[in-house]
Amino acid sequence: MRIIRPDRARIKLIPAVGLLAIFAFFSLRIAGAADFRFISGPCNFSFPRDHAAHPDCRTEWWYYTGNLRAEDGARYGFQLTFFRMGTVPAFKGKPPSEKQSAWRSDQVFAVHAAISDITSDRFLRFDRMSRAALELAGAREAEGTFKIFVNGCSAAITPANHLLRAKSADFALSLKLIPLKDPAAHGDSGWSIKGECPGEGSCYYSIPRLEVSGNVSVGGREKSVRGTAWMDHEFSTTPLNPRFAGWDWFGLQFSDGSELMVYLMREKNGEHGPISSGTFVDRQGKQVRLFAGDIRLHTLEKWKSPHSGALYPSSWLLEIVPLDLSIRIAPNLADQEMQSPGSTRITYWEGSIRAEGSAGGRTIDGNGYAELAGYAGPVRF
Numbered sequence: 001m002r003i004i005r006p007d008r009a010r011i012k013l014i015p016a017v018g019l020l021a022i023f024a025f026f027s028l029r030i031a032g033a034a035d036f037r038f039i040s041g042p043c044n045f046s047f048p049r050d051h052a053a054h055p056d057c058r059t060e061w062w063y064y065t066g067n068l069r070a071e072d073g074a075r076y077g078f079q080l081t082f083f084r085m086g087t088v089p090a091f092k093g094k095p096p097s098e099k100q101s102a103w104r105s106d107q108v109f110a111v112h113a114a115i116s117d118i119t120s121d122r123f124l125r126f127d128r129m130s131r132a133a134l135e136l137a138g139a140r141e142a143e144g145t146f147k148i149f150v151n152g153c154s155a156a157i158t159p160a161n162h163l164l165r166a167k168s169a170d171f172a173l174s175l176k177l178i179p180l181k182d183p184a185a186h187g188d189s190g191w192s193i194k195g196e197c198p199g200e201g202s203c204y205y206s207i208p209r210l211e212v213s214g215n216v217s218v219g220g221r222e223k224s225v226r227g228t229a230w231m232d233h234e235f236s237t238t239p240l241n242p243r244f245a246g247w248d249w250f251g252l253q254f255s256d257g258s259e260l261m262v263y264l265m266r267e268k269n270g271e272h273g274p275i276s277s278g279t280f281v282d283r284q285g286k287q288v289r290l291f292a293g294d295i296r297l298h299t300l301e302k303w304k305s306p307h308s309g310a311l312y313p314s315s316w317l318l319e320i321v322p323l324d325l326s327i328r329i330a331p332n333l334a335d336q337e338m339q340s341p342g343s344t345r346i347t348y349w350e351g352s353i354r355a356e357g358s359a360g361g362r363t364i365d366g367n368g369y370a371e372l373a374g375y376a377g378p379v380r381f
Contacts (some may be wrong), residue, residue: 051233101152175213308339331370332352353368
């Protein structure tokens with residue numbers, strides 16, 4: 001992955017509206033937790049309603065990843081994630097003036113996008129942010145469609161499909177995703193516990209398998225692609241408890257039609273905490289809830305980022321005891337480190353992976369994505 005550094009020539013060409021957006025963003029402060037709803041019990045999702053935004057919670061994200069193949073055999077992974085953060089405008093508590101600024105907003109949005117060009121061994125990424133003003137970013141519902149958008153990137157969710165759009169100077173994607181399974185609610189009816197204190201939890205569900213078709217463009221060359229994708233949607237209010245350094249997350253789609261999500265909270269000493277969890281979805285869509293004692297993850301190899309200097313695990317043996325599942329997981333590309341200097345300023349590894357092993361005595365293989373957070377520094381979100 002390239003570290004993108006602004007050069008003087010490009011700085012001179014930044015339009016005034018871009019500078020205003022940056023100024024406006026940093027004039028905000030992220031709202032305190034007391035201003036929002038805490039997640040402290042089952043979420044009991046209702047769809048399509050809960051695909052939409054939940055502004056009563058402070059933080060929210062819609063997360064898409066997938067593995068694609070072009071007609072010429074080229075392989076790609078992709079990530080497209082939209083973040084919403086509740087803010088407190090500088091004017092809070094003051095009487096509104098007769099003339100209000102067009103920049104006025106209590107929401108900030110960010111997008112992280114990446115393409116893993118597996119065939120050519122390169123990783124391309126970008127990130128953007130804006131407050132929800134002047135049609136630069138936002139989330140809206142109209143005529144049965146929910147749309148979230150940030151500076152030219154968007155996800156439109158209808159009962160039938162999800163339409164993704166993203167474009168930068170280096171790559172672009174235009175994809176249609178059709179859900180092949182119903183949403184899977186994690187934890188206790190969607191309540192995913194992230195700590196031992198009251199309110200340290202989130203509402204979290206996934207659509208574990210979507211059929212993908214569309215186009216990917218890398219370096220100006222567009223290709224038709226097909227594949228499968230994973231969608232996560234999570235919203236909460238409480239930030240990560242400082243006892244945790246971060247988390248290791250895996251979303252896997254197996255060749256037998258089943259899927260597996262594993263979410264491991266990582267203590268500062270490197271050990272996985274007792275509130276780690278997961279969900280297995282069989283080929284018919286039946287869910288099995290997994291607890292920390294059901295999951296054993298062993299690091300087999302490590303990779304050091306030449307960009308951040310962070311040392312990440314890069315190969316694993318994953319065992320799910322009640323499923324008699326044992327698989328080895330490896331990245332499809334070593335360098336898939338996501339940096340976000342233009343938005344959340346969080347550095348993490350988010351990449352395409354493959355898996356092979358056995359389940360119940362049967363050979364099994366698959367692919368998916370992994371997210372490794374907190375290795376390049378504390379997660380403050």
